[in-house]
Structures are given as C-alpha cells and as structure tokens.
Amino acid sequence: MTTDAMSLVSRALPVLRAHAARADEEASFPEEPLQALRENGLLGLLAPREYGGAGASVKTFVDVSQALAGACLSTAQIWAMHCFQVDAVARYGSAELKADLLPRVAKGDAYIASVTSEVGGRADLFTAEAPLEFAKDRAVITRSAPVVTGGAHADGYLITMRAGEDASEHQVTLVYADRRDLDVQTSGEWNTLGMRATESVSMVLTGEVPLRNVVGTPGHCAEIVRESLIPLAHVGWAACWLGTARGALSELLRWFRKSGRFGADGQTSDLFHERLARVRVDLDLVSAYLARVVERVDSAREAGRPLAEPRTQLQLNTLKLVSSDLTFRAVDRMLQLAGLGMGYSKGSAIPLERHFRDLRAASLNHNNDSLWAGVGALAMLDPHVNLI
Amino acid sequence: MDNQWDSRFESALREIVPGLDPQAPILPDTDLPGAGLNSLRIVQLLMRLEQDYTVEFSDDLLTFDTFATPRMVWEALSAAGTAGEVGGGEDQS
Numbered sequence: 001m002t003t004d005a006m007s008l009v010s011r012a013l014p015v016l017r018a019h020a021a022r023a024d025e026e027a028s029f030p031e032e033p034l035q036a037l038r039e040n041g042l043l044g045l046l047a048p049r050e051y052g053g054a055g056a057s058v059k060t061f062v063d064v065s066q067a068l069a070g071a072c073l074s075t076a077q078i079w080a081m082h083c084f085q086v087d088a089v090a091r092y093g094s095a096e097l098k099a100d101l102l103p104r105v106a107k108g109d110a111y112i113a114s115v116t117s118e119v120g121g122r123a124d125l126f127t128a129e130a131p132l133e134f135a136k137d138r139a140v141i142t143r144s145a146p147v148v149t150g151g152a153h154a155d156g157y158l159i160t161m162r163a164g165e166d167a168s169e170h171q172v173t174l175v176y177a178d179r180r181d182l183d184v185q186t187s188g189e190w191n192t193l194g195m196r197a198t199e200s201v202s203m204v205l206t207g208e209v210p211l212r213n214v215v216g217t218p219g220h221c222a223e224i225v226r227e228s229l230i231p232l233a234h235v236g237w238a239a240c241w242l243g244t245a246r247g248a249l250s251e252l253l254r255w256f257r258k259s260g261r262f263g264a265d266g267q268t269s270d271l272f273h274e275r276l277a278r279v280r281v282d283l284d285l286v287s288a289y290l291a292r293v294v295e296r297v298d299s300a301r302e303a304g305r306p307l308a309e310p311r312t313q314l315q316l317n318t319l320k321l322v323s324s325d326l327t328f329r330a331v332d333r334m335l336q337l338a339g340l341g342m343g344y345s346k347g348s349a350i351p352l353e354r355h356f357r358d359l360r361a362a363s364l365n366h367n368n369d370s371l372w373a374g375v376g377a378l379a380m381l382d383p384h385v386n387l388i
Numbered sequence: 389m390d391n392q393w394d395s396r397f398e399s400a401l402r403e404i405v406p407g408l409d410p411q412a413p414i415l416p417d418t419d420l421p422g423a424g425l426n427s428l429r430i431v432q433l434l435m436r437l438e439q440d441y442t443v444e445f446s447d448d449l450l451t452f453d454t455f456a457t458p459r460m461v462w463e464a465l466s467a468a469g470t471a472g473e474v475g476g477g478e479d480q481s
Contacts, residue, residue, distance in 0.1 A: 126426060168407045168422055170407060219419070222452075226452070309452065310450055310451065313427070374427055377430075382447070382450070
C-alpha cells in the first residue's frame with residue numbers, strides 16, 4: 001500500500017474496529033465509521049485530482065478495500081460500492097455533473113449509493129423496467145428498488161433506468177440524482193444472517209434532475225457496466241472478502257502462538273497443520289488472481305485499452321466466483337480449527353462467527369449462479385484457451 | 389449494400405435476439421444489445437452462424453463490438469469465410 005493510502009486508512013481503522021460488533025448486532029448502518037471515511041478523504045479516493053480527489057489507481061483502491069475489510073466488512077463494502085459509482089461518474093459523467101458532484105465527493109460530503117435492483121427483476125445491470133421520462137429540460141425519475149445498500153443514509157444515488165417509455169428493457173440509462181432532488185421513501189427490515197450493517201433497504205425514489213445528470217450514452221449503459229462498474233465491483237469485493245479472511249487468519253495465528261493451544265483439541269498435529277495449510281493456500285490463490293486482474297485493469301486503463309472484451313470480462317467474473325467461494329471456505333475451515341469456544345461463539349476474542357456469516361453473503365451478492373453461466377458462455381468465445 | 393444478407397442470417401437473428409420486433413424489418417444499424425443480445429446469446433448466435441455457413445470466426449472478431457449491429461455481424465461473418473462461402477449455402481434466398 002502507498003504511504004498516503006496507509007495513513008488515510010490507519011486513522012479510520014480504529015473507528016471501524018470499535019463499531020463493527022455493535023453495527024452487526026443491531027443491524028444498523030455504520031454512521032461513525034462512514035464519518036471517519038468522509039473526514040479522512042477516503043470517499044474521494046477514486047475521484048480525479050482535478051476535482052480534489054486522490055486520483056488513486058485500482059491497485060490502491062484494492063489495498064484500501066482489503067485494509068478496511070480487515071476491520072469491518074460491512075463498512076468496507078459500503079465504501080467500495082460508493083467508489084464504483086464515483087469511478088463511473090468520473091469516466092462517463094458530463095463535464096457539468098463532474099464539476100458539480102466530484103468536488104463534493106472529494107470533500108466527503110457526497111456518499112453515493114447504487115440503485116440497480118428492481119422488483120421482480122434481476123439486479124444484473126444490463127436490464128431495467130422503470131422508464132426515465134423527460135419533461136422540458138429535466139429527467140423524471142420514478143423508481144422502486146427492493147435492495148439498496150446503505151440507501152437510507154446516502155447523499156446521492158446512481159440509478160439504472162429504462163432509456164424511455166418506448167425503449168426495451170435492455171436499453172438502460174444510468175442517471176445520477178442528489179438526495180435533495182428526490183422524494184425518498186424507505187421501507188422493509190434488513191434482518192439478515194450476515195452483512196447486517198449494510199442496512200440494505202427497499203426504496204421508492206421520485207423526482208426530477210437536470211439532463212446533465214445522465215451518465216454516458218442514453219440506452220447504452222452496458223459500456224459503463226463493462227468498463228467501470230463490473231471491473232471495480234469485482235476487484236473491490238474480492239479485496240474486501242480477502243481482507244476479512246486474511247485479518248481473521250492473522251488474529252487466529254497470533255492466538256494459537258500466544259495461547260499455545262493448537263486447534264479444537266489443544267494439540268498440534270498433522271491434521272491441524274493440513275487444515276491451516278488449506279486456509280493459507282486458499283487465501284494465497286485469491287490474492288494471486290486478484291493481483292493479476294488488478295494489473296490487467298490498471299495497465300489497460302493506462303494504455304487506453306478497453307476492458308469490455310470477452311477474455312477480460314471472463315477473468316473479472318472468475319475473480320468474483322473464486323474469491324467469494326474460497327474466502328468463505330477459508331473462514332469455515334478457520335472455525336473448524338478454532339473450535340466451538342473461539343470459533344463458533346458470539347463474543348469470542350476473534351469474531352470468526354461474524355466473518356463466517358458475512359462471507360456467506362459473498363456468493364449471494366450478485367448471485368454466483370448466473371455468473372458461472374456467464375463464464376461458461378465467455379469460455380466458448382476463447383477456443384484457444386488463453387489463460388490469465 | 390451491407391443489408392443484402394440472406395434469409396438464413398435473418399432467421400438466425402430473429403430466433404436468437406429476443407427483442408427484435410417481428411413486424412419491423414431488421415436494419416443494418418439495429419442496436420442488438422438493446423434488443424437483448426447478451427453474452428449467452430452471442431455464443432448461441434456465433435455457433436449458429438459458424439454451423440450454418442461452415443466458417444470459423446477468428447479470435448480477433450470475438451469481441452462485443454462485433455455483435456453490436458447486424459451490419460457488423462454480417463461483416464464479421466464475411467471476413468470469417470470467403471466471399472463464396474458466405475451466403476452460398478443450400479437454402480440461400
């Protein structure tokens with residue numbers, strides 16, 4: 001991690017750690033941790049420097065995600081999702097929208113939530129039902145969404161809408177709305193097994209925004225999805241999940257060495273070492289794949305090459321699949337190593353049970369089932385099997 | 389003209405791209421992703437065209453851009469085979 005990123009994160013981490021258990025217990029949004037991220041310039045990590053942001057690379061974004069998730073996965077994921085939205089606006093927003101919004105992001109005043117889910121529909125970013133309507137020089141938004149992470153606490157929203165009354169569900173427009181321009185109603189109870197502090201609520205958003213708030217070409221959101229939202233989401237989530245599992249393993253190893261107790265029966269053995277090895281190997285595999293994908297994303301962006309080609313999309317989807325599966329498997333094995341007292345119990349010195357519950361959501365969050373099918377389809381487009 | 393494709397090409401598009409209006413003609417610049425040609429269906433369309441025309445798309449043609457419009461798919465199909473092969477099948481209209 002760069003010195004700058006490390007210093008920004010190190011001031012926020014104690015706040016995240018201090019609130020993680022209570023936010024999980026109460027299923028409440030991590031207000032104080034988000035405030036710490038606002039005050040330490042982390043909301044603007046991916047905002048370009050010309051707008052006061054840090055203009056950080058994807059590598060730095062991933063480093064920060066990992067570090068934050070080692071303290072609180074819910075907060076880290078809320079922050080990472082905000083960063084995807086910032087990246088999309090920075091790359092595809094109009095000059096007027098960027099000049100208005102990005103300085104506020106950089107100052108920590110604008111936390112942006114993502115509105116992509118739809119009642120009865122898929123949250124796949126490539127389809128939308130509710131049409132964006134137009135009245136004079138305003139875009140009119142009427143949008144309900146069953147799941148909006150942190151929606152009740154956001155300062156603005158990046159929303160997928162059908163391009164218009166006559167457009168197909170596949171013609172999707174991305175539009176930004178400040179909370180102050182919308183009537184915002186929230187409902188529903190977020191009472192889940194894990195990721196409880198993300199407080200993902202149902203929302204109905206209605207209001208009007210200037211036309212300059214349309215992000216990218218109307219009806220062609222797929223390019224933004226493939227160039228920005230999916231790449232950043234998949235490397236960001238992978239980094240978050242890896243950060244949580246890595247932090248847990250670090251704490252567990254320290255506890256083993258300090259206590260002299262090895263495993264559930266207190267004895268060191270080949271079985272104990274094998275289990276430990278399997279955890280370590282899973283985390284190294286995720287780390288290696290993540291690092292390779294991040295290199296590809298950063299180098300493509302520096303060279304102005306598109307990410308929206310099948311092989312890169314296959315690798316980005318593979319990253320999401322392997323990181324969600326392997327980090328959950330790793331924390332499951334850590335529970336087995338730590339035993340009932342240290343591993344399975346609420347209130348133990350190492351919150352392995354919380355990590356287990358949180359990481360169980362990784363394969364459900366943008367469901368792995370459809371991604372596996374997508375990777376299979378993309379594999380058909382690469383008969384020479386050009387591996388990463 | 390780019391839109392002088394044959395009936396097999398038109399049939400393949402109509403069967404695989406779900407959002408094409410059956411009452412309206414397919415134009416060279418019809419927005420295929422906007423009509424629902426996602427990556428799963430791109431693979432279906434690719435396999436269908438390769439089988440129907442006995443050609444193989446080279447790797448450099450296998451991008452999302454290639455499948456953006458009927459014109460671009462037809463051009464790629466033409467590039468994938470020789471001019472004699474494309475449109476020269478048994479049920480050419």
